[in-house]
Amino acid sequence: MSARSLGFVALSYLLGSISFAVLLVRWKTGTDIRSEGSGNAGATNVLRAHGKKLGLLVALFDVAKGGAAVLLMRLVSSDPRAAAAAALAAILGHVFPVFYDFRGGKGVATAVGAFLALIPIPTLVCVGGFVVLVALTRYVSLGSILGMAILPAVAGLFHAPLPAVGAAALAAVLIVFKHLENLKRLVAGTERKIGR
Numbered sequence: 664m665s666a667r668s669l670g671f672v673a674l675s676y677l678l679g680s681i682s683f684a685v686l687l688v689r690w691k692t693g694t695d696i697r698s699e700g701s702g703n704a705g706a707t708n709v710l711r712a713h714g715k716k717l718g719l720l721v722a723l724f725d726v727a728k729g730g731a732a733v734l735l736m737r738l739v740s741s742d743p744r745a746a747a748a749a750a751l752a753a754i755l756g757h758v759f760p761v762f763y764d765f766r767g768g769k770g771v772a773t774a775v776g777a778f779l780a781l782i783p784i785p786t787l788v789c790v791g792g793f794v795v796l797v798a799l800t801r802y803v804s805l806g807s808i809l810g811m812a813i814l815p816a817v818a819g820l821f822h823a824p825l826p827a828v829g830a831a832a833l834a835a836v837l838i839v840f841k842h843l844e845n846l847k848r849l850v851a852g853t854e855r856k857i858g859r
Contacts, residue, residue, distance in 0.1 A: 668736065668745040675732035675749040679756020679773055682763050683724035684709050691717060697766055704760075705768030707803050711855075722772045729753045729776025747826035750777035754834050758841060769841040771807045774834050778814065782827045785818040801856035804845035811835045 664672075684704040688696040692713065697704050699712045706725060710718025732753035736746050757773040759765040778786040793810035797803055815832040823831075839846075848854035 664742060664745050664748065665740065668740045668742060668748075671736050671739055672745070672748045672752045675736065675752035676756040677761070678728050678732050678735075679753035680760035680762050680767070681728060682757070682760050682767060683728075684721045684768060685763055687717060687721055687724070688713060697763075703768055704763065704766065706772055707857075708768075710857075725757065725768070725772035726776035726779070728757075729773035729778075730780040731776075733777050733780035743824040744826040746781055747824070747830035750774075750781050750827075751830045751833055753777050754837065758837060769807070770834070770838050771811065774811060774838060778827075778831060778834075781830070782818050782821070782823045785814060785821045785823060785831075788817050788821075789814045797857065802849065802854055803857050804842055804854060805849060808839055808842050808846065811838045 682704050684696050684706065688694060688699075688709060696709055696712065700708045701711075702708070706718050706722035709721045729750065732749045733746050736749035740746070754770045754774050754777060756767075758767045758770045760767040775786065775790060779790075789810045792813065793806040796809060797806040800806070812835050815828055815835055818828045818831050845854060
């Protein structure tokens with residue numbers, strides 16, 4: 664990758680580091696979302712703590728910043744490695760934001776935005792799977808984990824560029840890792856369902 668592309672990878676990380684969960688909740692209520700509910704700076708925790716409208720707004724902004732990172736990179740480079748690196752950098756920024764003591768969210772919405780821009784059809788297939796699974800089980804965490812876990816394989820089936828498949832695999836590992844506590848609660852039968 665060129666020096667310019669590497670600069671945009673860094674910019675993607677900074678873009679991902681903007682925590683809309685923290686900013687919008689603080690603006691709306693004066694509180695820190697990281698001290699509420701699960702302590703996660705993500706849309707699901709905002710939804711549970713502050714309602715559907717604010718949760719949806721956070722989710723939309725998180726999706727948008729992931730997509731913006733990839734689209735901005737494509738303005739300066741046609742290298743698929745650069746676009747994949749931008750996607751991964753935005754997700755890393757969301758999970759480990761430099762502006763918020765590296766305490767961020769779990770990366771799912773930002774990953775959706777990044778991979779919708781990078782590999783739209785495989786991502787839409789996985790988002791569809793997420794929607795169906797959450798509708799059936801009401802576990803957002805389970806839908807998130809399985810949706811991301813199958814994205815690399817689905818991307819491969821659709822003959823996505825190898826850098827995009829690799830970025831999807833790395834993102835899946837990171838996001839599943841961030842959901843380890845959810846997995847433990849799912850196994851124990853104590854995971855909270857959406858709407859409760």
